[in-house]
Amino acid sequence: MGLQAVRDVSLDLLGPDGVSDSGADLRSYSCDGLTGWRETPGLVVLPRTTRQVATIVSACARNGVPFVARGSGTGLSGGALPDAGGVLIVTARMRQIVSLSPEDRTAVVEPGVTNAAISAAAAPHGLYYAPDPSSQIVCSIGGNVAENSGGAHCLKYGFTTNHVLGMEVVLPDGTVTWLGGESWEAPGYDLRGVFIGSEGTLGIATKVAVRLLPIPESVSTLVADFPSPAAAGEAVTSIVAAGIVPAAVEMLDHLAIQACEAATNAGFTLTAGAALIVELDGPAADCEASFDLVRQHCTEAGATGIRVAADAVDRATIWRGRKAAFAAAGRLSPSYFVQDGVIPRTALGTVLERIAALAAEEGLRVANVFHAGDGNLHPLVLYDPAVEGQHGKADRLATRIVEICVQEGGSITGEHGVGVDKACSMPKMFTPDDLAAMRRVRDAFDPAGIANPGKVFPTPRLCGDRPGPYTPHPAEVAGLAERM
């Protein structure tokens, strides 16, 4: 059969060490960071080279076998959910930094290299890779490309798509090519831009050329307490109106503060209605002047207290407190859903009110953490699975929150991606014609539909199932990563 043929090719190519086809081995790959979705793959392969990936993908194409790429498995939308009758192609053994050019401020790396490893390699040259998802110690650059990942600093610096110049890819028919390159501009259509964020549905990236930035001269961070999220939102609006582009702006509401403080003792004020973290970076001369302005705007918006990070250690403590939010919600509730939606930042007040009203309707609590600069909202819907019916209510509430985001002119996902989890929400945001246009591009790359099938696009088979609640990713348990 098809899968058998791919297994034979893979065994020949990689040896027994690079191929898993037994029960327990296979099951350890059954989900990504969204553990409610599970499927045991038909076969797992661990190639080391582009040629090996291409040979395996060719075999898949010849035999009509679906394949799914997997980096570090930290995805939060089930993007790397395996196909029971297909091959899971894991990039964990493709971890070389191929080249790094300080003169060009670029590096070429294999897809399994972690996000943080790129910055570590660049650091001796005074450079770093800007996108910083909070999973950066574990997540792979290949996964970042597929998800167009961003981090706390994306307000100022942008996302993966703004920092990747090109990729070597294996297309779904096994062809190897480059989309973009190692230079700033490439003639022809920007296929790199389409591939980035396509969640593994257009092929597998086997090398990634990234831009590196000089490490900023200066960083300043403060935490301001406010009586309410709306007041904190006012502060952000006036900071932005003053022409300041902070490197990061994060907000925690009252409930989230309780959770983070209990988990980390980061020094947040427990009585505050909201905490705002503002970070500036860049030339020292600019930072100093703007930082004074930021303090002033916070005070004018009604801040009841301002704490300025004294040094790098203090700054790290504040960030640890903020980044603990997802995991720390476990201190408030036995179970919860983590939602990821985006709103125009100025709609914050309205949206929080609507969320609170919906939560009251369902008799549930919602803690909110918020990338306040760019409008990316992460409501944590708290519930007790032991209480009859609460799981269903929480699930419904989480879904309705995303619908509110769309109604307010926002998006169903700011960073976790669509995957299987939100494929059925895509029609909330896009018309059938919009989706058909995307599908035409998908079909151009992958007419047989074997690259990560069942992801991103809504399918009738999929759109009956429901996702699962928060469970910690092994990397979180090991203290290697936090969600934001």
Place this chain on the structure above:
Amino acid sequence: MVRPCTAAEVAKLVKEAGAGGDVVEVVGGGTKGGWGLPSGTDAVTLSTSGLDQTFGHASADQTAVVGAGMRLGELQGRLSVKGQWLAVDPPDPTGGATLGGVFSADDAGPRRMRYGTMRDLVIGATFVLADGTVAHTGGKVIKNVAGFDLAKLLCGSLGTLAVVTELVVRLHPLPEASRTLRCAAPAGQVPELAFALARCPAEASAVEWMDGELYVRVEGGAAGLQKRVDQLAATLGAMLEADGTGRRAVDPVSGRDETALWDAVASARRPSRPPLSCRVVTRPRQFSDFHHWATVAADEAGAGLSVTSDPCIGVHDVRFTGPLDPALDALARLRRSLAGIGGTAVVRAVPRSVEGAVVWGPPPAAAAVMATVKRALDPGSTFAPGRFSPWW
């Protein structure tokens, strides 16, 4: 010439044209006629100038929804009322360029070093496919990873995939203050200067080299500007002196002189200058190779040469002057040398008699995939067929 005013009108026109086997050439301000190949004389020209009414500025969210036919200058004027701008500065000496045109060409100016290009600034788009489908991509928020980012595909596609009717852009605050440092810099010293400038913590927003002079722009808050200017001037000064040819002046330029200086750069970069202008892209550290080969190519072919370059990002505009034949010969020579280092040269203004292979040069690795994407979105080849010929 047809001049639709809504996406629905575009859809109707395009569908009719497609059904009748007509070819449609989309034109914004008509400032980039020499980019890619023309579609032939019997093409229906679809002007986007009627698509200039939509304008919604969400200044607190730093975004705007804009009709694709709006002129860039008009847009910047409207945004400046709220202290914001769309952070692109393509050469636009006649003020004719439209937003949709700048997007479809992905044209950019010196400040791309700091802000990126339209590719980085467009967060959503409405477009009409050849079969009359009106579709959207992206959205109205800066952070958004839902679905394929088709705006990237349209950006730089030169009107060959769809008619872009509306764009959503992210905005930046207008810099409070700006200053430009200017100094003489021989080509041989450019790489090390560019290397130092790209890494100087004072964060220059543009570094431009034009026929022996270097211009470094720094902008941002007024309070911190002088210190940053000093920092950059010190970096430049130290390197210029170390050159051994004696101390050379680094002049700060501001106000009207600064505007005039950058206008001059823009007009030098204007791609429509005869007889032959091309965009050359290399890696930043390959500047010396590039410059050497361009000089040799021009000499050997007997053509004149003028170079304007963003050395920090490796994007160069080359103009071969004099009669056309030597200019074409120089281009061919330059291309042969660039091939060895993965550099590219694309012609941006050339008489219409010249063939596609000369305009585009060797095809990119993924040309076949690009052709498939073109067929998938425009199966009847309604939009500007042959523009990328002979690639597809």
